[in-house]
Amino acid sequence: KAPAKSTAKKSSAVNKVPEIECTSKQMQQAIVDRLHKGLGTDAEKANNKAWWNATCHAVNEVVFDKLTQTQQNHSGQDTRSVNYLSLEFLMGRLLSNNLHNLQLFKVTEEALKALGKDLYEICDEEPDMALGNGGLGRLAACFIDSLATLGYPAIGYGIHYEHGLFAQSFQDGRQIERPDTWREYGNPWEICRPESIQHVPLYGYVETVFDEDGGSHKVWHAGQKLKGVPWDVPIVGYGAKTVNILRLWESRADEAFDWDVFNAGGYVDAQAEKSKAETVSKVLYPNDETPEGKELRLVQQYFFCACSVKDILRRFKRHNTDWTKLSDKVAIQLNDTHPTIAIPELMRILVDEERLDWDFAWSICQKVFAYTNHTLLPEALEKWSVALFEKVLPRHLEIIYEINRQFMEVVEAKWPGDDSKKAKLSIIEEGDDRKVCMANLCVVTAYKVNGVAAVHSELVKTDLFPEYHELFPTKLVNVTNGVTPRRWLKACNPKLAALYDDEVGADWVVNLDKLRGVLPKAKDVALQKRFMDIKKDNKIELAKIIKDLTGVEVSADAIFDIQIKRLHEYKRQQLNMMHILALYKRLLDNPDYDMVPRVFIFGAKAAPGYHMAKQIIYALNKIADKVNNDERVKGKLKVVFLPNYRVSLAEKLFPAADISEQISTAGLEASGTGNMKFAINGALTVGTMDGANIEMAEEIGAEHMFIFGLSVAEVKELKQQGYNPFDYYYNNPELKSVLDWLDTDYFTPGHPGALSDIKRSLLEGGDEYLCLADYASYSEAHLKIDAMYRDQAVWAEKAILNSGAMGKFNSDRSIEDYASTIWNLTKHPIS
Numbered sequence: 072k073a074p075a076k077s078t079a080k081k082s083s084a085v086n087k088v089p090e091i092e093c094t095s096k097q098m099q100q101a102i103v104d105r106l107h108k109g110l111g112t113d114a115e116k117a118n119n120k121a122w123w124n125a126t127c128h129a130v131n132e133v134v135f136d137k138l139t140q141t142q143q144n145h146s147g148q149d150t151r152s153v154n155y156l157s158l159e160f161l162m163g164r165l166l167s168n169n170l171h172n173l174q175l176f177k178v179t180e181e182a183l184k185a186l187g188k189d190l191y192e193i194c195d196e197e198p199d200m201a202l203g204n205g206g207l208g209r210l211a212a213c214f215i216d217s218l219a220t221l222g223y224p225a226i227g228y229g230i231h232y233e234h235g236l237f238a239q240s241f242q243d244g245r246q247i248e249r250p251d252t253w254r255e256y257g258n259p260w261e262i263c264r265p266e267s268i269q270h271v272p273l274y275g276y277v278e279t280v281f282d283e284d285g286g287s288h289k290v291w292h293a294g295q296k297l298k299g300v301p302w303d304v305p306i307v308g309y310g311a312k313t314v315n316i317l318r319l320w321e322s323r324a325d326e327a328f329d330w331d332v333f334n335a336g337g338y339v340d341a342q343a344e345k346s347k348a349e350t351v352s353k354v355l356y357p358n359d360e361t362p363e364g365k366e367l368r369l370v371q372q373y374f375f376c377a378c379s380v381k382d383i384l385r386r387f388k389r390h391n392t393d394w395t396k397l398s399d400k401v402a403i404q405l406n407d408t409h410p411t412i413a414i415p416e417l418m419r420i421l422v423d424e425e426r427l428d429w430d431f432a433w434s435i436c437q438k439v440f441a442y443t444n445h446t447l448l449p450e451a452l453e454k455w456s457v458a459l460f461e462k463v464l465p466r467h468l469e470i471i472y473e474i475n476r477q478f479m480e481v482v483e484a485k486w487p488g489d490d491s492k493k494a495k496l497s498i499i500e501e502g503d504d505r506k507v508c509m510a511n512l513c514v515v516t517a518y519k520v521n522g523v524a525a526v527h528s529e530l531v532k533t534d535l536f537p538e539y540h541e542l543f544p545t546k547l548v549n550v551t552n553g554v555t556p557r558r559w560l561k562a563c564n565p566k567l568a569a570l571y572d573d574e575v576g577a578d579w580v581v582n583l584d585k586l587r588g589v590l591p592k593a594k595d596v597a598l599q600k601r602f603m604d605i606k607k608d609n610k611i612e613l614a615k616i617i618k619d620l621t622g623v624e625v626s627a628d629a630i631f632d633i634q635i636k637r638l639h640e641y642k643r644q645q646l647n648m649m650h651i652l653a654l655y656k657r658l659l660d661n662p663d664y665d666m667v668p669r670v671f672i673f674g675a676k677a678a679p680g681y682h683m684a685k686q687i688i689y690a691l692n693k694i695a696d697k698v699n700n701d702e703r704v705k706g707k708l709k710v711v712f713l714p715n716y717r718v719s720l721a722e723k724l725f726p727a728a729d730i731s732e733q734i735s736t737a738g739l740e741a742s743g744t745g746n747m748k749f750a751i752n753g754a755l756t757v758g759t760m761d762g763a764n765i766e767m768a769e770e771i772g773a774e775h776m777f778i779f780g781l782s783v784a785e786v787k788e789l790k791q792q793g794y795n796p797f798d799y800y801y802n803n804p805e806l807k808s809v810l811d812w813l814d815t816d817y818f819t820p821g822h823p824g825a826l827s828d829i830k831r832s833l834l835e836g837g838d839e840y841l842c843l844a845d846y847a848s849y850s851e852a853h854l855k856i857d858a859m860y861r862d863q864a865v866w867a868e869k870a871i872l873n874s875g876a877m878g879k880f881n882s883d884r885s886i887e888d889y890a891s892t893i894w895n896l897t898k899h900p901i902s
């Protein structure tokens with residue numbers, strides 16, 4: 072099989088998708104039926120939440136049927152499948168998407184309308200399933216959508232967090248976190264599967280047992296046991312030819328294990344044990360790219376990996392007895408290093424429980440696991456303290472030592488006597504506080520390791536793992552990220568989707584390359600008008616939401632300039648902020664300063680313990696307060712920071728954007744996926760040559776984007792020379808005045824210095840992310856944006872050229888790349 076090449080028209084997906092037979096009358100009946108028989112209420116009494124519930128249950132009648140068919144099909148053929156292990160699945164809402172994928176959206180819209188209800192309002196009742204932090208978790212969600220759409224046998228495995236990512240609000244401009252309660256009153260999309268419960272040992276000690284044949288084996292005597300209860304969420308592919316599952320594990324106390332305490336009359340102690348066990352799946356760690364070395368996190372990782380590996384082996388054993396077949400039937404994809412512990416867990420089961428020979432077990436592991444790297448940031452690479460490991464997972468530590476011992480022999484053979492190579496490649500980092508390096512364990516074991524965009528994958532080879540690359544020259548590969556066009560165009564931007572249906576045919580939904588059909592017509596006045604009218608409508612919709620959420624009035628005639636992503640210094644929201652301050656200053660210095668009205672829109676959560684990120688949120692809110700209430704800017708400048716950015720809010724933002732801010736320091740954003748969602752929806756990108764921006768420029772043409780700033784090579788060079796932010800500060804008066812402004816109490820009346828630490832980190836702190844170095848170039852790019860927007864015909868043409876050229880960034884293409892270059896998967900659609 073040839074490796075999948077980027078844009079080639081190869082999306083062999085479902086091209087003609089048969090409608091599921093269902094009339095509006097039948098759907099009405101099904102929904103009313105669910106209200107009556109499922110919820111014990113009626114159309115008179117029901118509130119919108121109940122209507123939402125009833126609609127979900129009506130939809131599930133179709134979903135479950137297709138799910139059963141899919142499972143019978145996969146099990147009957149004992150198909151090879153991919154198991155996508157991820158600590159995060161940022162699913163968002165499911166109703167609208169499921170309806171689109173079942174092609175029941177229109178019918179349901181009509182049915183509800185006949186019942187006096189609006190489907191969009193009903194969809195808005197659904198709480199987001201926010202079981203993820205950001206890009207990494209949302210990528211997993213797009214991937215399982217594409218896997219099902221393409222008809223691949225696949226299971227997503229994760230944790231059934233009781234509380235997903237915290238809800239964010241602002242108090243005097245500062246971020247406040249509240250628990251997320253997505254399933255407080257149950258959730259219609261999940262099915263509990265007690266028949267597939269798993270048991271997970273933890274803590275305790277390892278015993279060596281000597282066998283009669285003179286050999287020996289290890290027995291792990293656990294100090295505690297957890298019960299893993301699986302909850303399945305059906306994943307409906309577009310056209311419903313496949314309904315896969317996302318299996319999420321909930322932790323409970325293992326009654327069998329607590330029996331002694333219970334019998335001894337320790338009722339209260341037993342209850343306390345129970346609640347301790349339940350904390351394991353209680354809450355998602357809210358850190359993005361900043362691992363927290365807490366015991367509970369390690370326990371979470373092991374808990375879900377142990378459940379998942381056992382579940383995978385249980386399915387395998389239903390049809391197989393020959394362990395050499397495991398790698399024919401099973402691929403396990405590790406979404407970053409978070410599920411790495413699955414590797415020693417599989418070794419443990421094969422060696423200690425199945426009693427396979429070590430070398431045989433190791434050869435199996437090396438054919439089963441593949442690993443995706445999502446970052447180069449050194450602080451983001453997971454390392455666990457050996458002491459903690461020994462306490463929680465004593466047997467796994469032994470196994471890792473043995474893997475490492477054998478691997479060090481390989482390193483010695485390649486670089487005889489070179490201890491520095493051994494130190495660098497060792498899975499165990501030596502020192503006072505010895506550490507287990509999870510990324511090293513992944514690279515040593517996995518048969519493929521991939522980065523998530525071309526430049527990132529190159530840097531993985533040259534900068535992150537150069538020695539591993541020398542040792543395993545075919546192991547490191549690239550699979551550029553993508554996003555599902557079902558959620559990120561069809562469902563979230565129905566008007567633009569309808570335009571594309573008319574222009575290129577409705578099957579763009581499964582073959583995004585088809586959008587290229589509009590490229591030759593980018594100058595067509597009628598098309599431009601339709602395109603820009605849609606954008607305007609979407610902006611008006613967003614303006615209402617902004618008013619609702621913040622009280623700020625914005626004009627849909629202004630340029631909507633949006634930066635939405637986690638708050639991180641490397642993503643440089645602070646650079647955007649500096650430019651906003653410069654515009655504000657220009658307007659104050661010259662009341663007639665000529666600029667197209669601009670609305671800067673932000674959405675971002677900061678990790679609760681990330682001080683500088685929280686300061687940047689605070690600063691932006693304070694700046695917004697000032698700017699939005701300053702008559703002198705005459706409405707030319709507005710700044711809004713939307714609270715509680717999440718998938719469902721993103722769906723309202725991407726379609727309404729004119730400008731997409733993708734301004735990370737070159738070399739630091741592995742890929743980005745928001746960049747893709749913006750461009751597909753017709754926003755123009757202001758961005759650095761980083762991550763997938765580079766490949767977008769290849770597809771779209773860099774001349775149709777606002778590329779600025781230092782390249783990866785230039786960043787390296789500048790850092791090597793010794794970067795001094797003060798050089799830029801003293802040489803650029805505007806930049807200096809903007810930064811000095813932060814030292815006053817202008818934005819925080821009565822509290823001078825409240826924003827000074829941002830300035831400090833950009834000057835004395837060394838400006839690690841080169842904001843000052845890129846400032847002038849960024850500011851210039853914004854002048855070009857302003858100039859171009861004045862010519863609406865040119866703008867429309869560019870927007871069409873951007874959107875139409877995004878075919879490559881369909882997650883179906885990413886999945887085809889994984890399927891052919893890593894997973895060796897075959898499609899098994901049910902019809």
Ligand code: GPV
Binds near residue numbers: 207
């Ligand atoms: I590592 N990413 C993330 O969202 N969380 C993480 O903990 C880590 C990486 C992101 C990268 O920052 C993005 O560039 C990338 O597009 C995304 O993962 C998906 O690959």
